[in-house]
Amino acid sequence: xxxxxxxITAVCSLSAALATLAACGTAHAPQAGxxxxxxxxxxxxxxxxxxxxxxxxxxxxxxxxxPRTKGKTVALTFDADMTADQGPRAAAGEHFDxxxxxxxxxxxxxxxTVFMTGRWAEEYPDQAxxxxxxxxxxxANHSYSHYAxxxxxxxxxxxxxxxxxxxxxxxxxxFRKAGVPHAMPYFRFPGGCYDHQALRALSGLGVTAIQWDVxxxxxxxxxxxxxxxxxxxxxxxxxxxxxxxTRSAAPTTERVVRAVVPELRRKGYRFVxxxxxxGAATGRS
Numbered sequence: 707x708x709x710x711x712x713x714i715t716a717v718c719s720l721s722a723a724l725a726t727l728a729a730c731g732t733a734h735a736p737q738a739g740x741x742x743x744x745x746x747x748x749x750x751x752x753x754x755x756x757x758x759x760x761x762x763x764x765x766x767x768x769x770x771x772x773p774r775t776k777g778k779t780v781a782l783t784f785d786a787d788m789t790a791d792q793g794p795r796a797a798a799g800e801h802f803d804x805x806x807x808x809x810x811x812x813x814x815x816x817x818x819t820v821f822m823t824g825r826w827a828e829e830y831p832d833q834a835x836x837x838x839x840x841x842x843x844x845x846a847n848h849s850y851s852h853y854a855x856x857x858x859x860x861x862x863x864x865x866x867x868x869x870x871x872x873x874x875x876x877x878x879x880x881f882r883k884a885g886v887p888h889a890m891p892y893f894r895f896p897g898g899c900y901d902h903q904a905l906r907a908l909s910g911l912g913v914t915a916i917q918w919d920v921x922x923x924x925x926x927x928x929x930x931x932x933x934x935x936x937x938x939x940x941x942x943x944x945x946x947x948x949x950x951x952t953r954s955a956a957p958t959t960e961r962v963v964r965a966v967v968p969e970l971r972r973k974g975y976r977f978v979x980x981x982x983x984x985g986a987a988t989g990r991s
Contacts, residue, residue: 755844755890756985757914765905766893771919772944772983778975780941781983782811782963783918784951785894786822788829789863790851796829801953803830807960808837808951814967818843819980820951821894821916824850824880831884838886844979846892847913850876855907859899870907892916892980898948916980918948922962925950930958934965941970944983 758767772779788802796802803826811818820837822845827834838845849855850873854862865873874893881889893913895904900915908915920940924933937947949963950956967977985991 755892755981756988756990757891757912758984758988760909761905763902763906764909765902766908766911766913766915768900768905768915768917769946769980769984769987770917771942771946773986774943776944776986778943778973779978779983779986780943780945780947780970780975781819781978781980782816782947782949783819783821783894783916783980784949784959785848786820786826786951787848787852787896787955788823788826788952789853790825792825793829802826802955803833804951804953804956804960805833807953807963808833810960810963812840812842814963815842816963816967816977817979817982818977819846819890819892819916820844821846821848821892822877822881822951823848823852823896824877825852827877827880827884827886834881835885838881838884838889844890844892844981845881845886846890846894846916846980847874847877847881848894849873849896850880852896854897854899855895855904856899856901859897862897862899867903867907870904871911874908874911874913890981914984916946918946920945920947922947922949922959924956924959924962926955927958930961930965933958933962934969937962937966938969941975943975944986946980946983 758769761767792802820843822834837843851865853865855865855870857864878889891913893908894916898917905915920937922933923936927933941947949959982991
């Protein structure tokens with residue numbers, strides 16, 4: 707759960723990531739002596755989900771929000787949290803899923819990005835498959851275990867440094883087993899906690915780490931109106947809003963969505979997925 711934004715000195719800002727993108731030459735014309743890419747290669751590249759170029763020192767890039775000047779877009783993101791040791795609680799009837807929330811997003815026709823743990827996908831494979839195959843949504847990685855990638859992260863157990871990469875890969879394997887073969891190359895750190903060591907561990911996976919600029923405050927909240935106000939006060943063009951898809955620990959979220967969506971639309975906002983914001987940032991939208 708994420709009660710507040712953690713300020714960490716390792717954060718790569720969007721502007722820094724875009725500067726790195728330019729420095730890497732990905733937008734440059736072919737140099738003399740090098741053939742232009744074939745149409746097939748260009749089509750293949752354009753069909754891949756947009757990601758940012760690696761950050762300084764080859765670290766996995768970090769995305770916090772989209773462009774502020776390319777229209778009033780906002781991405782709602784939902785963390786489907788479940789730790790590796792919460793199976794007995796789920797078996798006893800605790801709901802780490804939230805079917806009503808997903809149904810509301812569908813009813814309101816709101817595109818969204820769901821960051822799912824591998825353990826969640828194993829517990830709810832039918833729901834994972836339904837979300838992952840619905841074009842309204844995109845499914846991304848929230849680790850397998852929901853253990854922290856740094857020490858001192860809201861009391862979460864910690865993934866050893868030498869197991870960070872395999873934890874992420876294990877989540878993708880769980881998605882495939884559930885019937886979601888094409889999860890997005892985006893990763894959200896449990897608790898939002900990371901450092902240079904964690905970014906280095908993910909650098910070879912080709913994922914973009916996705917943070918946020920608007921904390922909904924829905925984790926453990928009982929006052930839906932307060933969460934609604936916090937979201938509406940925080941959203942700006944290009945915002946990424948973090949919420950949760952875990953009914954037992956975020957019981958107000960479905961009500962919050964029902965209130966926030968029409969109000970933001972009234973203000974002229976258009977809901978998009980994280981991939982759309984990254985595409986706008988990299989010129990691929």
